Amino acid sequence: MASPSGEALGNRKGRPYDFIASAFLFLRLHSFQNQLNVKACLFDLDGVLVDTAVFHFQAWRRLARDLGFDFTEHQNEQLKGISRMESLERILAWGGVTLSDGEKNRWAAVKNEWYLHLVRQMTPVDVLPGAREFLNDCRDAGLKTALGSASKNARLILENTDLLRYFDAVIDGTHTSRSKPDPEVFLLGAEKLGVAPATCVVFEDAVAGVEAAHRGGMKAVGVGSPTVLAEAEMVIPGFIGFSVERLQTL
Numbered sequence: 239m240a241s242p243s244g245e246a247l248g249n250r251k252g253r254p255y256d257f258i259a260s261a262f263l264f265l266r267l268h269s270f271q272n273q274l275n276v277k278a279c280l281f282d283l284d285g286v287l288v289d290t291a292v293f294h295f296q297a298w299r300r301l302a303r304d305l306g307f308d309f310t311e312h313q314n315e316q317l318k319g320i321s322r323m324e325s326l327e328r329i330l331a332w333g334g335v336t337l338s339d340g341e342k343n344r345w346a347a348v349k350n351e352w353y354l355h356l357v358r359q360m361t362p363v364d365v366l367p368g369a370r371e372f373l374n375d376c377r378d379a380g381l382k383t384a385l386g387s388a389s390k391n392a393r394l395i396l397e398n399t400d401l402l403r404y405f406d407a408v409i410d411g412t413h414t415s416r417s418k419p420d421p422e423v424f425l426l427g428a429e430k431l432g433v434a435p436a437t438c439v440v441f442e443d444a445v446a447g448v449e450a451a452h453r454g455g456m457k458a459v460g461v462g463s464p465t466v467l468a469e470a471e472m473v474i475p476g477f478i479g480f481s482v483e484r485l486q487t488l
């Protein structure tokens with residue numbers, strides 16, 4: 239019988255230690271997940287991982303001005319998490335403008351081109367502070383991750399900012415027919431990840447998104463103002479200093 243080569247013996251020597259290290263890591267993750275009872279984190283995009291609201295505002299405002307009126311940054315807040323066509327309806331109502339369905343579709347497409355011109359300039363530095371680190375933290379802790387966004391441009395934004403690789407599933411406006419506060423986007427995310435909704439935590443910057451999480455039987459971490467996001471189980475100003483261990487307190 240042929241004897242094992244020196245190289246093979248060398249590999250074998252390391253094996254007990256590799257095994258112990260792997261077993262230790264497995265036990266640590268396993269006990270951590272049991273403590274947490276959380277199996278997955280679901281992330282909204284705009285306002286949570288990146289700030290594309292400023293680009294939406296610029297593009298919508300250009301549309302409004304072309305139609306002969308203007309709206310404020312405060313009004314723009316009400317468009318967060320709302321789909322493109324719903325946003326257009328609200329803006330037209332603010333300006334008292336009535337359009338046919340064909341004109342609405344045309345203006346929505348024009349606005350999207352203006353918006354995309356800005357999105358195409360995004361790079362990894364446009365990720366909000368601490369967000370990439372927290373996504374990494376989730377993956378190291380063995381938690382599944384999904385995106386749950388109303389945006390039909392979500393995939394392009396994730397690619398440009400180099401965030402796509404952190405997600406096990408991406409559910410966006412191209413997969414859903416109902417806007418938040420309907421829980422569809424998050425329930426589809428949980429289904430795609432193969433986890434029960436009750437084991438999911440949603441990160442959201444919009445009131446409608448927090449409500450969507452709750453209607454889907456999930457917990458919500460609000461990202462933003464505690465006054466605005468009062469219904470969330472926990473509210474954080476952003477991801478700097480936030481870690482998966484904090485999910486234990488949910």
Ligand code: B16
Pocket residue numbers: 282283284285291294317318319320321322325350386387388389390391392411
């Ligand atoms: P699009 P989120 C939302 O993203 C934005 O907050 C909202 O302002 C926008 O109208 C919506 O996406 C649709 O975006 O025009 O790119 O399809 O917060 O759900 O990630």
Ligand code: MG
Pocket residue numbers: 282283284285286318319442443444
């Ligand atoms: Mg949002």
